[in-house]
Amino acid sequence: MEHLLTAAFLGSLLLGAVTAGVPLLLAGLGEQISEKAGVLNIGLEGMMLFGAYFGFAVAYQSGSFALGFLAGGAAGAVAALVMVLLCVRLGMNQIVVGIAITLAGEGLTALLHYFTFARSYPRLDKIGTLAVPGLSGLPVVGDALFNRSLLVYLAVLLPFALIWVFRRTQFGLNLQAAGDKPAALDAAGVSVMGTRAAAVLLTGFLGGLGGAYLSTVGGGLFLPFMTGGAGFISIVLAMLARGKPLWVLFGAFLFGASLSLTTAMQVAGIDVPTDVIQMLPFAMVILVLVVFGRHSYLPPALGLPYHRGER
Amino acid sequence: MAGLQEKGRGAEAAFTLLRVLLPVLLALVVGGLILVALGKDPLAYYRFVVERGLLSPIGLQASITRMAPLLLIAAGLIVAFRAGLWNLGVDGQFLLAAVFVAALAPSLVAGGLPHILVILVCFAVAAAIGAAWSVIPAYLKAEHGINEIISTLMMSFLGVSLANVLIKLPFNDPSTTVPQTATLAVEDRLARLGGTTIHWGVLLGLAAVIGVHYLMSRTSLGLKLQIVGSNPRTAIHAGIDVRRLTFLAFAISAAFAGLGGAVDVMGVQGTIRADWNPAYGILVIPLIFLARFNGWAVIGFVFFFAVLMIGGESAARRMGVPTFYVLVQVALLLVFFAVVEMLDHARQKRRGA
Numbered sequence: 001m002e003h004l005l006t007a008a009f010l011g012s013l014l015l016g017a018v019t020a021g022v023p024l025l026l027a028g029l030g031e032q033i034s035e036k037a038g039v040l041n042i043g044l045e046g047m048m049l050f051g052a053y054f055g056f057a058v059a060y061q062s063g064s065f066a067l068g069f070l071a072g073g074a075a076g077a078v079a080a081l082v083m084v085l086l087c088v089r090l091g092m093n094q095i096v097v098g099i100a101i102t103l104a105g106e107g108l109t110a111l112l113h114y115f116t117f118a119r120s121y122p123r124l125d126k127i128g129t130l131a132v133p134g135l136s137g138l139p140v141v142g143d144a145l146f147n148r149s150l151l152v153y154l155a156v157l158l159p160f161a162l163i164w165v166f167r168r169t170q171f172g173l174n175l176q177a178a179g180d181k182p183a184a185l186d187a188a189g190v191s192v193m194g195t196r197a198a199a200v201l202l203t204g205f206l207g208g209l210g211g212a213y214l215s216t217v218g219g220g221l222f223l224p225f226m227t228g229g230a231g232f233i234s235i236v237l238a239m240l241a242r243g244k245p246l247w248v249l250f251g252a253f254l255f256g257a258s259l260s261l262t263t264a265m266q267v268a269g270i271d272v273p274t275d276v277i278q279m280l281p282f283a284m285v286i287l288v289l290v291v292f293g294r295h296s297y298l299p300p301a302l303g304l305p306y307h308r309g310e311r
Numbered sequence: 312m313a314g315l316q317e318k319g320r321g322a323e324a325a326f327t328l329l330r331v332l333l334p335v336l337l338a339l340v341v342g343g344l345i346l347v348a349l350g351k352d353p354l355a356y357y358r359f360v361v362e363r364g365l366l367s368p369i370g371l372q373a374s375i376t377r378m379a380p381l382l383l384i385a386a387g388l389i390v391a392f393r394a395g396l397w398n399l400g401v402d403g404q405f406l407l408a409a410v411f412v413a414a415l416a417p418s419l420v421a422g423g424l425p426h427i428l429v430i431l432v433c434f435a436v437a438a439a440i441g442a443a444w445s446v447i448p449a450y451l452k453a454e455h456g457i458n459e460i461i462s463t464l465m466m467s468f469l470g471v472s473l474a475n476v477l478i479k480l481p482f483n484d485p486s487t488t489v490p491q492t493a494t495l496a497v498e499d500r501l502a503r504l505g506g507t508t509i510h511w512g513v514l515l516g517l518a519a520v521i522g523v524h525y526l527m528s529r530t531s532l533g534l535k536l537q538i539v540g541s542n543p544r545t546a547i548h549a550g551i552d553v554r555r556l557t558f559l560a561f562a563i564s565a566a567f568a569g570l571g572g573a574v575d576v577m578g579v580q581g582t583i584r585a586d587w588n589p590a591y592g593i594l595v596i597p598l599i600f601l602a603r604f605n606g607w608a609v610i611g612f613v614f615f616f617a618v619l620m621i622g623g624e625s626a627a628r629r630m631g632v633p634t635f636y637v638l639v640q641v642a643l644l645l646v647f648f649a650v651v652e653m654l655d656h657a658r659q660k661r662r663g664a
Contacts (some may be wrong), residue, residue, distance in 0.1 A: 042460060082646075092649040095397060095460065096600060100645035103593065107638025108345075114633045115349055224635065229468045236461050275475040282469040286447060289462055293455040 007139055009268040014144035016260020017253050019218050022155050023048065023210035023227075025252035027234035028241070029158055030206030032248060035238055036166070037199035038179035038302050042098025043083055045231025046105025047076040047204045048211035053109040055212025056124070056222040057116065065127050068216045069151060069209055076208015077201050079105065084197045091305030102231070110224035117222060124220045151213060159245035166245070175199055182306040192306045207231065229282070236285050240292060255281050330655055331608065334601065334647035335615070341647075342640045351632055359630060364622025372508045377617040379578060380405070380571040381595055382516025385609050386523040387567030388592075388599045393527050394560035395540030396452070400463030401568040401592030403470025404444045408437040409572030410474040413492040413583045414482035416576070420499050429499065433573050441569020442562040444470055449561035453554040459561075471588055478585045490585040501578040512574035517610065519567060524606025536560055568592065594620075594637070597645045 027048055034041040041047075051072035059068025079101055086092045127149045135146040166172040177185035178195040186192050214230065215222045233255055241247035262277040343353030363370045384401050391398040412433045419429045448462040484493040501510040527533035539546045539556050546553050571591070576583065598616055602608035619637060627634045 040458075086646065086649060090650075090653055092653050096645055096649050099399075099593075099596065100642045100649070103597075103638050103645070104642035107635045107640075107642060110635035111345075111349065111633060111639065114635065229464070232461065232464050232468075236465065239458070239461065273476060273479060275472050275479065279469055279472040279476070282465050282472070285465045286462070286469065289451055289457055289465075290447065293451050293457045 006268065009264055011139075011141075011144060012268075013257060013260060013264035014141060016264055017257035018144055018148065018152060019256070020259040021253040021256025022152055023214040023218065023230055024234050024237060024255055025155050025249060026158070026210035026213065027207045027231060028237035028248040028252055029162060029245060030203035030210070031235050031238035032162075032241060032243065032245065033175065033199045033206075034203040035302060036179050036243055037175045037196045038182060038304065038306070039083075039087065039196055039200050039203075040094050040098070040302050041080075041083065041200065041203050041207075042095055042235070043079065043101030043105070044098075044203065044207050044235055045227055045229070046102035047079045047207035048214070048227045048231045048234075049105035049109045049225075050075040050079045051208025051211030052215035052226055053112055053211075053222050055208070056215040057112075059124060059212075059216045060122055065124075065149070065216055069212050072212020072216075073205040073209040076204040076206070076211065078204070079208070080200050080204020083204070084200050087305065088193055088196045088200060091307060094305075106225055109222075113222055113224050121221060124216055126220070127217050149217060151209075151217075155213075156249065159249045162245040166243070171195075171198075178306075179302060186306075186308065196306070207234075210234070233281060233285060236289070240288060255284065258284055326655075330651055331601065333651050334644055337647040337650075338640055338643035341643050342636070345639060346632065346636075349632075351630065356626055356630055356632055359626050360619060360622030362622070363625035364618035364620070369508075370621055370625070374614070374617040374621045375513055376509050376579060377621055378613050379510070379512035379516045380575040380589075380591055381613045381617060382513070382520050382610065383567050383571035383574060384592055384595045385599060385613055386516070386519035386606075387564035387571075388595060389520070389523050389527065389604055389606060389609065390536065390560055390567070391564035392599055393533075393540050393604050394536040394556065395543070396557065396560055396564070397460045398445065398448075398463050398561060398564045399460055399593070399596065400445070400448065400465075400467035400470070401565070401595070402588065402590050403467030403474075404441040404565040404568040405572040405575075405592055406474045406588055407444055407470045407572070408440040408569030409576045409580075410477050410482065410492065410583055411440050412437050412573045413495070413576045413580070414477070416495045416499070417493040420495070426499065430501070430577065433577060434570060437569040437573035438566035439569070441565040441567070441572070443565075444569075445561040445565035446558070449558045452561075453557040467592075474583075474588075475585055478583060484582075492583050494582040495577065497581070500581060501574070510574075510578035512578040515570075515574065519570070520606045520609055520613075523567075527604075594641050597641050597648070601644060601648050 027044055031041055031044055054075035055068045055072025058071035059065050062068070083094075083097055083101060086097045087094045129147050129149055130153070132146040136143070138146070166176070174185060174190050174195045177188075177190075178192050178199070182192045185195065210230075211227060215226060219226065234252075237248050237251040237255070241251065258280045261280060262272070262274050265272055265277070339357070343357070346353040346356055364374050365371055384405060387401065388398065415436060416429060416433050419432060424432070444466055445463070448459050448466055451457040451462045452459045478492060479490040482492045483490050501512050503510050504514075525533075527537060535546070535551050536556055536559075538549060538551060539553055539560070543553055546556075575589075580587075594616070595613070598612040599609060602612050619640065620634075623632075623634055623637045626632050
């Protein structure tokens with residue numbers, strides 16, 4: 001057991017936990033915004049895949065990670081626009097449209113990949129990092145936490161920004177009302193559709209950004225179906241966080257750690273079949289649901305389209 | 312008057328047909344435009360798919376054979392969806408059952424068990440494995456009201472990985488180089504019908520869908536499940552044990568998915584290699600919506616879809632359009648289904664008002 005606790009193992013586990021956790025964090029926070037506003041976004045997996053493909057394609061063509069991230073976020077938002085039109089505006093079944101977006105994301109990005117990168121599998125270089133002076137030299141945690149790219153620092157700050165938005169801003173209160181009692185929001189003269197549309201677009205942007213991080217930084221390349229359920233795990237994170245952004249932060253890195261365990265164990269020289277490790281995050285979700293399931297919370301109007309004047 | 316009513320009924324039937332066919336047509340057109348964007352000729356592609364999946368005798372038999380697992384999965388989904396339960400975990404239930412059957416069947420044959428008993432035991436095991444994989448989501452839904460979409464999906468991912476672990480470790484056939492289960496000899500598989508390549512699992516699938524259709528529309532159990540699905544609160548007031556029915560509907564649904572796995576292994580595959588996951592379930596789900604949970608319509612859509620799949624698999628090899636294209640087509644079908652459904656609601660509202 002003692003070789004599990006070596007600095008190399010812990011360092012690589014932590015490094016991997018952050019790398020795998022950032023996409024979950026971004027997408028999970030995005031989902032939280034939608035759920036607060038009463039929209040269950042099952043299409044998150046598809047939005048992440050769109051972000052992953054277009055993020056990679058643009059970063060590869062332009063040589064700029066920043067442009068890649070923007071393109072990924074934009075691609076996710078475009079996919080979310082479909083959901084806004086069909087679910088928020090026209091009141092269609094959110095689950096049917098969500099499944100459709102996920103299938104379209106899987107199919108279209110795999111097709112595009114086939115016709116663009118499938119012959120050469122180009123890779124991106126490593127992203128540049130910003131070392132935090134003084135802290136980046138620390139053993140074990142230094143490289144993992146304090147010598148990362150700008151987006152990682154921004155992603156970790158995002159939950160705190162969202163706490164402020166949810167509690168202190170009019171937009172945050174509108175989101176809450178759109179999920180809890182849309183008719184009251186409507187009566188107050190605020191557009192329920194506008195609020196929900198903004199929420200879903202933000203979800204798409206953050207999901208796409210998470211996908212772009214996954215492909216450009218996490219893997220350095222795009223692979224079909226590369227999210228492998230990360231979008232669905234993010235939905236679970238949002239469900240269990242009960243509207244609290246800090247819980248998403250905590251959960252994302254916990255799941256990130258379980259996703260990165262394979263690499264870390266290889267570093268430590270332990271041979272465990274990858275399929276066993278791949279089961280870990282999903283087994284963890286199930287376990288968490290069984291143990292803490294009672295405490296998950298979703299807003300009353302979640303999943304229901306809002307029609308004016310109807311009860 | 313009678314003539315007028317007749318005319319009204321005719322128009323209604325035409326609308327029903329339109330409601331079903333319009334999404335399919337729109338999906339084919341928009342899918343074709345995507346092919347154009349990718350530099351492929353959509354007409355040539357569709358012609359090839361129809362020739363290979365429907366018009367050639369070998370292709371047609373392959374399409375009908377492919378219907379067997381799809382129909383069994385569909386039967387289970389009809390029960391779950393009509394009971395208001397989104398069992399999106401059928402792929403895990405299917406694969407796990409398939410892997411157990413793939414390992415069990417050859418060893419039963421080697422043990423000298425008669426053919427009919429091998430089949431019965433394997434079917435029972437498959438149904439039990441599938442049902443077992445639905446217990447946790449059913450528990451979470453019934454006890455804590457946790458959204459089953461997420462829990463079934465998580466169980467599905469878990470099941471697919473577990474199936475791979477099983478193939479690579481305990482069920483691995485050491486005599487082969489790639490990890491795979493022992494192979495069921497061709498003569499021990501499900502018998503074929505007449506002089507065709509179609510095995511009798513297809514008949515089982517048809518019987519399952521029709522049986523489920525009547526279970527849901529003609530029996531008290533079916534009625535109770537539908538009440539639970541349409542309004543759980545009403546169900547509680549009517550004295551229906553919602554908890555028990557939730558477990559039951561999940562179990563039936565997953566057992567059918569498991570049977571689908573057994574039929575695919577014992578009828579067609581014979582063995583399962585590591586990382587094999589046809590993901591039929593996620594593709595059958597949209598068909599159930601398109602058919603509006605009606606068993607007869609499900610059979611029609613499953614056939615249509617089996618042709619697309621078999622033809623698409625040929626096209627992937629011959630025309631360089633990968634099978635991912637089928638995923639896009641299903642997504643388009645779903646979107647246009649939702650659009651047409653909504654337009655229809657608006658139309659009915661206008662007539663009602």
